[in-house]
Amino acid sequence: MLTRLLARTTADDGMSTAEYAIGTLAAAALAAVLYAVLTGDAVQDGLSSIVEQAISVDL
Numbered sequence: 001m002l003t004r005l006l007a008r009t010t011a012d013d014g015m016s017t018a019e020y021a022i023g024t025l026a027a028a029a030l031a032a033v034l035y036a037v038l039t040g041d042a043v044q045d046g047l048s049s050i051v052e053q054a055i056s057v058d059l
Helices: 002-010 017-038 041-055
Strands: none
16 A cells, blocks of 8 residues: 555656746746846945945045
């Protein structure tokens, strides 16, 4: 009985086409969210101020 249960749970040959499609959609959605966040005014202003502070440091 245990061997049959193990055979059912470990006999996965890989992802199916539907799983690839869902994974691709999830990756594209994450990329779109990251793009929207990183191109937002608040993030660009914050990064600009960090760079300006780093450049204006007196040694």
